[in-house]
Amino acid sequence: MSAVSALFQNMNPVLDRELRQRSRSAKSVMVLTLLLVSLTAVLYLVYLAWDQDNQFRDPLQNLSAGIGAIMFEVVLFAELGLLLLIIPGISASAISGERDRQTLIPLQITLMSRGSIFFGKVAASSAFVLLLLIASAPLLAIPYLQGGVSLFRISMGFLVTLVTGVLYATLGVACSAVFRRTQTATLVAYVLVVGATIGPLLAVVVIEIFQSLNGDFNETSTWPLYWNPFVGVADAAGELGRNFDSRGPFSSIKEELLRPDRNFDGFDDGFVNSSGFPRFLLSLAAQASFVGFWVFLALRKLRLPQGEID
Amino acid sequence: MTNLPPPSGQNGYQPQQPAPHLIDSPPPQVGDIAVLDAGVPEENTHFDPSDAIIQARGLTKQYGTLTALNQFTLDVPRGSIFGIIGPNGAGKSTAFAILATLLRPTSGTARVCGFDPIADPKSVRRRMGYMPDVMGVYDRLTVSEYLQFHAAAYKVPRSEWPELVDGLLQLVDLDVKATASVDRLSRGMKQRLSLARSMVHDPDLLILDEPASGLDPRARIEFRELLIALQDMGKTILISSHILAELQQMCTDIAVIEAGNLLASGSPQSILDQLGDGRRVRVTFADGSVEEFPVADTIEQAALLKRLVVDDQRDVVEFAEVSTDLEGLFLQITQGIVQ
Ligand SMILES: Nc1ncnc2c1ncn2[C@@H]1O[C@H](COP(=O)(O)OP(=O)(O)OP(=O)(O)O)[C@@H](O)[C@H]1O
Ligand SMILES: [Mg+2]
Numbered sequence: 001m002s003a004v005s006a007l008f009q010n011m012n013p014v015l016d017r018e019l020r021q022r023s024r025s026a027k028s029v030m031v032l033t034l035l036l037v038s039l040t041a042v043l044y045l046v047y048l049a050w051d052q053d054n055q056f057r058d059p060l061q062n063l064s065a066g067i068g069a070i071m072f073e074v075v076l077f078a079e080l081g082l083l084l085l086i087i088p089g090i091s092a093s094a095i096s097g098e099r100d101r102q103t104l105i106p107l108q109i110t111l112m113s114r115g116s117i118f119f120g121k122v123a124a125s126s127a128f129v130l131l132l133l134i135a136s137a138p139l140l141a142i143p144y145l146q147g148g149v150s151l152f153r154i155s156m157g158f159l160v161t162l163v164t165g166v167l168y169a170t171l172g173v174a175c176s177a178v179f180r181r182t183q184t185a186t187l188v189a190y191v192l193v194v195g196a197t198i199g200p201l202l203a204v205v206v207i208e209i210f211q212s213l214n215g216d217f218n219e220t221s222t223w224p225l226y227w228n229p230f231v232g233v234a235d236a237a238g239e240l241g242r243n244f245d246s247r248g249p250f251s252s253i254k255e256e257l258l259r260p261d262r263n264f265d266g267f268d269d270g271f272v273n274s275s276g277f278p279r280f281l282l283s284l285a286a287q288a289s290f291v292g293f294w295v296f297l298a299l300r301k302l303r304l305p306q307g308e309i310d
Numbered sequence: 311m312t313n314l315p316p317p318s319g320q321n322g323y324q325p326q327q328p329a330p331h332l333i334d335s336p337p338p339q340v341g342d343i344a345v346l347d348a349g350v351p352e353e354n355t356h357f358d359p360s361d362a363i364i365q366a367r368g369l370t371k372q373y374g375t376l377t378a379l380n381q382f383t384l385d386v387p388r389g390s391i392f393g394i395i396g397p398n399g400a401g402k403s404t405a406f407a408i409l410a411t412l413l414r415p416t417s418g419t420a421r422v423c424g425f426d427p428i429a430d431p432k433s434v435r436r437r438m439g440y441m442p443d444v445m446g447v448y449d450r451l452t453v454s455e456y457l458q459f460h461a462a463a464y465k466v467p468r469s470e471w472p473e474l475v476d477g478l479l480q481l482v483d484l485d486v487k488a489t490a491s492v493d494r495l496s497r498g499m500k501q502r503l504s505l506a507r508s509m510v511h512d513p514d515l516l517i518l519d520e521p522a523s524g525l526d527p528r529a530r531i532e533f534r535e536l537l538i539a540l541q542d543m544g545k546t547i548l549i550s551s552h553i554l555a556e557l558q559q560m561c562t563d564i565a566v567i568e569a570g571n572l573l574a575s576g577s578p579q580s581i582l583d584q585l586g587d588g589r590r591v592r593v594t595f596a597d598g599s600v601e602e603f604p605v606a607d608t609i610e611q612a613a614l615l616k617r618l619v620v621d622d623q624r625d626v627v628e629f630a631e632v633s634t635d636l637e638g639l640f641l642q643i644t645q646g647i648v649q
Contacts, residue, residue, distance in 0.1 A: 013462035017451065024450040102446025105412065106507060109440050110463035111432065305414040305428055308373070309407060 013112065014120025019127060028128060031090070035082055035132055039139050042078040046071050068146030069239070073248020075139055076157050076237055077230070083129065083165050084197070084229060088189035091125040091172025095302075096182040099310055114302035118173065118295070125169035133162055148246070157237025157250070160280050164229050164287065168193065171291045177298035180310050193229075196290065200224040200231075222257050225283075227290060231257070232283030363388045363515050363546045364409060369418035371404050371570075378404040380570040382418065386548055386563070388514075391541050393557035394550040395640060396567035402550040403443055405567070406519045409548070410440040423515055439508030443519040443550075445500045447492040453479070453503060454488045457510060464511035478506040482536065498529040505536070516540065518549045522556060534560045554640050566640065590632040593618065596625035602632065 022028050050067050095118075098104040107117060140154055172189045179185040203224035225231045231253060238250030247255065364386035371379040379401040386392045396402050407413035409422050411431035420427055423437035448456065457475045466474060479485040482502040487495060495503060501521060508516060522533050530553075537547055538560055551557050557564055558578050565575035574581055591603050591611055605611045611631070618624050 009468050013459055016462065017448070017455070017459045020455065021448065021450040098446075101448065102442070102444045103448060104446075105442050106440075106446065106460070106504075107463060109410065109412065109435055110460060111435060111465050111511075112463045305408070305411055305431060307414050309412050 012116055012120040012123060014107070014117055015123045015127070018120065018124030022124070022128065028131075031086060032132060032135055035079075035086065036136055036139075038082060039075055039079055039136050043071060043075050043139060043142060046074045068143040068148035069242070069246060069251070070143075070148075070248045071146060072140060072143035072149045072154060072157070073237060073250045075143065076161060076233065077249040079133075079136060080161050080164065080230060080233055083132065083161070084168060084193050086132070087125070087129065087165060087168045088172045088175075088186055088193060090128055091121075091169045092176045092186040092189040093182045094121040094125060094173045095176040095298075096179060096185045097176070099180060100182060105309070108302070108304055114299055114304075118177065118299060118302065121173045121176075122166075122170045125173055126166045129165035129169055130162060133158065133165065153237060153239065156280075157233060160233045160236035160284065163284055164232060167284070167287050167291050168229065171294055174291070174294035174298035177301050178294065192294075196227055196229055196287070200226070200228040225257055226279075226286035228283075229287065232280045232287065235278075235280040235283060361388055362386055363423055364392075364548065365421045366405070366409065367419045369405065369408055369415045369420060371401070371408065371413065372416040377570045379408070379415070382567075382570070382572055384565060384572065384575065386546060388546055389541065389544065390562040391537060391547045391549065391560055392563045392565070393561035394548070394565050394567055395552065395554055395557060396550070397552060399569075400567045401570040402567060403519050404570075406440070406517050406548070406550060410438065410517050411435055412440075436511065437513050438515045438517060439511070439513035441504050441508045441516070441518045441521055443523070445497075445504040447495070447500060447503075449491070449493045451492050452489050453484060453492055453495070456492045456503065457506060460507050461510045466511060474510065478509060481509075481539075482506045483532070498525050501525065502533070502536075509540075513545070515546045515548070518547060520550050520552075522551060522553065530556060592628075592630055592632050593626055594628035596627050605631075 047067070050070065095104065098107065108114070112120075137158065140158070143149055144151065144154055171192060172185075175189040175192070176182065176185040179188060204222055207221060207224070230250075234250040234253035234257075238248070238252070238254035240251070240255055242251045242255070362385035364384065366382055366384040369379055369382040370377065382401070382405055384405075394402050394405070404413065408415050409420055409427060411422075411427040411434050414428060422434045425433040425437075427434045451459070454475045457478060458471050461471050461474055462468070475488070476485070479488055482505055484499060484502055484506065487499060492500075492503070501524070505516075505518070505521060508518070518537075522530050525533060534556055537549070541547060549557070549561070561578060563576065564578050564581060566573045566581070589605050589607075591605050591614060592600060593603065594600050603614055605614055615626070615629055618629075619626055
């Protein structure tokens, strides 16, 4: 009890205030509703498509395929995609918005360090990401009840999605500190999200072309993919060795790109890469290094006194 | 006779304010008013600069080729209400931002509340409250939550918040608005709230950048009384304005700044006194003609009256000193330089 109240006493003031304000904002309810409606629609569409596909199928094969696994992966995939769209919108105004409202200087002049101001903003955005994920968690229960996917895998997918969301919320907050105007910060945050998604794929293609030009026909190295936000979740939520038509998007990514030895046609259900390190952790670490660079820029920008004040 | 009259405390203010110390650095290009070349020696009989709560030495801020602040040197005595007057773009906000640990000067040093605002901003912030010239507010936050938030940011223990917030709201006369939304306050109320905000950590020094701009006349008078009350509570106040009348009435010290240069500083009266050869007498004669005569002091003024009436035998119906207030002074010593 006293530990809880001590925690409450020492709650980051910025986080405290943001949560207060957000709880009074209709915008958060709207975003939440929109996310839930979209995910429900996705879930329903998967079900319909599956039904259509399997009308003329052998019922035995149907049983083994496991609609639950596909539903889970598609919903989580859609959720991650939607989160990546939502997060810059809610986080990239965190600090520039205060600048616009002329409330940043009065905050910076207090005894709060720039680190705790930044942390408070990240925590507030992350709390919203967590709220979105928890609110949509019941949608993941449906695939679970359909069978074909373990609770462990669902939890892993959920957790890695959460961490990915927190990383991108941090990125958005960092952008809002680095760029003076909210519009610029938001635009850059979206460019970075799209860049992180597409960039690694392009990089792999470029490497592949480069290799084949050099007459090197070995398996192409896929390490740039670790920076792709979908890849970490794919490793955690996807499953190797699945039947082609019972693979969800994450299992496909994992199968095509993350197999420890892509010439080996066996089963591997683990998260471990060839050197023994969990690949989703590698992916999160790679993304964290990218985000960390922006955090560095942001904290530098928040230092006072400064040569010029915004 | 000493070579300089001590600042006369006509407004009932007698304490250890700095006599008009004149700034040597900017060249005396202030029209024909000898504010700068009066050749006043260092006379710190009343004021010891080491007692100053703010000591600025040669602060200079350059933005590219523009010199926003040029060799700004200032001592603000503890317990004073120190006003800085200057036209738009003079460098007031720039000087305040440096003193308030926000802006890094191009050169020069400062000590605020005994600490270096550049090297040790935290120590300054603990003791100084700053009110910027623009008042930002949050939406979806009540007035008392707004103050609580800043109390938390200043690490005031949570148990002290209720009393602190009540006290501050009463002080700035906003207690009826405690549960109102901050963004619904009128401008004057926001300004008072901003002042309350700058005091949540009970600072010794308040740096207020144009706190009274946009207030109606009554609110302005109330604001002035509030600041005097704060001075009575032992706080030092550094305030900027281009509305001179209000500074003249409450400030114990005034500095005039233009285009980054400090033109004059001292008590309001001493600044007026420096205008000795700017003093004029307007004489109206029986035939309706009006003439103005420059006079250096009251002795010369009496001699003028005697000469006109006794020696020249003229019919004087009115003989009055043209009142020189700071407004006039301001217009005389500033030239409307825009950078
Ligand atoms: N970030 C900046 N970049 C370039 N020039 C600046 C910057 N900030 C201020 N200036 C310039 O510095 C000069 C002094 O500005 P400052 O805001 O200190 O004036 P001020 O005395 O506060 O004026 P006002 O009465 O209008 O508030 C102005 O010429 C202004 O244009
Ligand atoms: Mg200003």
